Amino acid sequence: MSYPRLIENLISHLMKLPGVGRRSAERMVFWFLNTSPEDTQSFCQNIxxxxxxxxxxxxxxHLSEKEVCEICENPGRDQTIICVVEDHKHLLAIERSGMYRGVYHVLLGAISPTEGRGPEDLRLERLMKRIQEKGVKEVVMATDPDTEGEMTALHIMKELRPLGVKVTRIGLGIxxxxxxxxxxxxxxxLSMSSRRVIE
Amino acid sequence: MSYPRLIENLISHLMKLPGVGRRSAERMVFWFLNTSPEDTQSFCQNIxxxxxxxxxxxxxxHLSEKEVCEICENPGRDQTIICVVEDHKHLLAIERSGMYRGVYHVLLGAISPTEGRGPEDLRLERLMKRIQEKGVKEVVMATDPDTEGEMTALHIMKELRPLGVKVTRIGLGIxxxxxxxxxxxxxxxLSMSSRRVIE
Structure with a gap:
């Protein structure tokens, strides 16, 4: 014996969410049952x-509702420094530190042989073009200090070398x-302010 | 600096769910971003x-899609025993035990002076009518063994006394x-006072 089918369906859907087990999903179902139809509507509309x-x-x-995101569009940001991050969460983490006033390039994933993502999947063409056309002075590598991130940073540094742009790596702290x-x-x-030139 | 407005909106909606903090809500948003539009549609349709x-x-x-729930409708269930529970989760917990083959009455909340719910809010009319009309032989009180649950059980037992039906209490103890x-x-x-002879 279990919950009515409608509830079981929703429980199995909710359990797909990260960090949600059966118990939490059940609690969420009862929350939905007790919430006003308007709130539920607006919840779903948001998703x-x-x-x-x-x-x-x-x-x-970066994530955006428009063609160009708020950071790229912001005239207060230094367009001559590009920070390369693996994904959106990393970008936001750096934004929260308040120490960085340049712009970004989001890789949308590092090189990962185990997941079948090679250097060609990084799609660096747009980054390279941007560096050449916008007079970029510095590229800060802010990939993770793990195997994938380091591999990715090394590959990008190799690709950027012919362009003669200064490449730095975030350092201390992480x-x-x-x-x-x-x-x-x-x-x-700390990590941002202690970045250093990679020879 | 925070996430784009659309994401912040969804984060604050997700944080209303029980047990979901900002970190979990953020992870959920990225899960939605990476899920197929069809899965997201079906997720919302379920809600x-x-x-x-x-x-x-x-x-x-009990919760049901029809006028009468699956348990009440099931001819295999003994309609002459009614188990009184505080809410739907308690009903399901008893179902999972697999030891009960009778039917239920869900109170939808116990008597709770602190939350302003008195005996009149229990709405026992339907239970009383059912006992009188359906030849019910036993009513099992399965309210919680806390102040509210005990108060509720005592009140219901008092109300049922004139009907002459047998009223039992689920075993309480270790x-x-x-x-x-x-x-x-x-x-x-409690455990000591409710001890019984072992045959």
Whole structure:
């Protein structure tokens, strides 16, 4: 014996969410049952709006509702420094540190042989073109200090060498084996200010 | 700096769910971003279907898509025993035990002076009518063994007395797998006073 079919369906859907087990899913179902129809409507509309309207910035791959994201569009940001990050969560973590005023390039994933992503999947063409055309002075490598991230950073540095642009690597602060996503703001601030030239 | 507005909106909606903090909500948003539009559609449709089609059984108050729930409708269930529970989760917990083959009455909340719910809010009319009309032989009180649950059980027992139906209380005491050592004093007192002869 289990819950009515409608509830079991929703439980199995909710259990697909990260970090949600059966118990949490059951609690969520009862929350939905006790919430006003208007709130539920607006909840679902938010999810659908996200799927429908969220796209990638055509300049840097950051999440945006428009062609060009708020960071790329912001005249207060230094367009001559590009910070290369693995994904959106990493970008936001760096933004929260408040120490970085340049712009970004989001790779949307590192090189990962185990997941079948090679150097060619990084699609660096747009980044290279941007560096050449916009007078970029510095590229900060902010990939994770793990195997995939280091491999990715090395590959990108190799590709950028012919362009003669200064390439730096965020340094102090982030424990090796951890992830940019989980570093606290002050560690990231330190990491950003202690970046150094990679020879 | 935070996420784009669409994402922040969804994060604040997701944070209303029980047990979901900001970190979990962020992870969920990225899960939605990476899920197919079809899966997201079906996710939302499930939530909306729940709100639209789930109602209370007109006999026992259990959750059901139809007028009468699957348990009340099941000819294999003994209609002459009614188990009184506080809410739907309690009903399901008893179902999972596999030891009960009778039917239920869901109170939809216990008497709780602190939350302003008095005996009149229990709405026992339907239960009383059912006992009188269906030849019910036994009513099992399965409310919680806390102040509210005990108060509720006592009130219902008082109301049922004139009907002459047998009223029983589920066994209270030390949970299976636990130890006398860890049971609190009131549980042990109850456990001691409800001791029974072993044949």
């Amino acid at each position: 659908l709006a996200l799927k429908e309207r969220m796209r990638l910035c055509t300049v840097c791959n 424990p090796v084996g951890s992830s940019v996503e989980y570093a606290d703001a002050s560690t990231l601030a | 909306l279907a729940l709100k639209e089609r789930m109602r209370l059984c007109t006999v026992c108050n 949970p299976v797998g636990s130890s006398v050592e860890y049971a609190d004093a009131s549980t042990l007192a």
